[in-house]
Amino acid sequence: MNGTGQPDGRPGAGFHGLMAALLASSAGIGLVFPLTSIYISDQLGLGGTGAGTYFVAMAAAGCAAAVLGGPRADRGSAAAVGAVGTSSLVLSYALLGVAGGSLPVTAAGLLAGVGYGLQYAAITGVVTALVPAAGQRRAFVLRHVMTNAGMGLGATGGGLLLAAGRPAGTLPWLYEAAAAASVPLAVLFLLVHRRRPAVSEVPPAPDSGAADREPDPPGYRALLRSRPIALLMLAQALFATAGFTQIEATVPLLLHHGMGIGLAGVSAVTAGNALVLLLLQHPVARRLEALAEEAALIAAPLLWCAAFGAGALATATDGTARTALLAAFAALFAIGEIAYSSAFFPLLVRFSGPASLGRGSALSSLAWSTGTAVGPPLGIAVVTATGTGTGWLALAAGAAAVLAVTLLLRRAAR
Secondary structure, three states, X not given: OOOOOOOOOOOOHHHHHHHHHHHXXXXXXXXXXXXXXXXXXXXXXOHHHHHHHHHHHHHHHHHHHHHHHHHHHHHHXXXXXXXXXXXXXXXXXXXXXXXXXXXXXXXXXXXXXXXXXXXXXXXXXXXXXXXXXXXXXXXXXXXXHHHHHHHHHHHHHHHHHHHHOOHHHHHHHHHHHHHHHHHHHHHHHHHXXXXXXXXXXXXXXXXXXXXXXXXXXXXXXXXXXXXXXXXXXXXXXXXXXXXXXXXXXXXXXXXXXXOOOOXXXXXXXXXXXXXXXXXXXXXXXXXXXXXXXXXXXXXXXXXXXXXXXXXXXHOOOOHHHHHHHHHHHHHHHHHHHHHHXXXXXXXXXXXXXXXXXXXXXXXXXXXXXXHHHHHHHHHHHHHHHHOHHHHHHHHHHHHHHHHHHXXXXXXXXX
């Protein structure tokens, strides 16, 4: 579980073990992720207020945990922070599976928020510790693919289990399965922490003064005063607002309500996106390594503009042409995701610096949370007000806004 990896820059066994555990954890979360609001409001009888309370508690706790966990990760304990966060997720899903009232549901939301916040603050530092610099861009792509593929597999498995049994009796067990699926990830984080290279602490010479000590790492305010970091955080918020949340929340409405595509067809577009991620993550990431990270990040919103444009063209066609355009949408969006993951996290590592990577990751988590909170209601409101074809073009305009910020970022990073 050391961080040296292979001599040619390939990740070592520790990283691959962590990714396998991340896949299992993401699959477990995927079992229940689309169902939690229904489970709390309907099966537990707490209504929309109870479901809303859960998600508000999770969001608030996630922001606080990321801010508090970032400095701890910067002090050389990123893997320990990840272990605590994943353990909190285990407790959260286990509690939700046996919850019977508003208090345990709120507690489960708080635990989930702590878990996600600490994980996000830790995972980038853990990956950089396990993977040589030459292999980190592909490693971050693989991390993105494992998370998304796991969620997709879990959602598919959860749907099949619910279809085969009685939902009222099956749902609580799915939450217990989600809790169990995250246990290996907590263990892997703990193993990485225990096997991290020992840092020799040499006491300072008696005559050494404060000038000889290492300066304290920059705090949050100092990081945000850096123009590249500030633009990278803005880009992160917009990537979530205009991209990732739209394919999850708004695009299915455009396909189903606006274009009359059945639920099976909507699922097929989502599955096509996941399939392209799995099949092309390695060759596309290898080609992206020929580009500077700033240029690769620009490629992501460019591809998304093209993807949403393909969706807009699909509204004016039918039959084979429509199918081909929607397949192009799924593929272009997936390649854009690969470009994002290949570039964003290496830029975060570079701009934050090793001493402040935990804090940089925490800021990234806050930016992501902001985007995921704003994106779905904004996208749905725009599409509802404008109609199908214009809605696709509005999503393309959102991707163009992301593009503008990434262009500013490239100029600031020179």
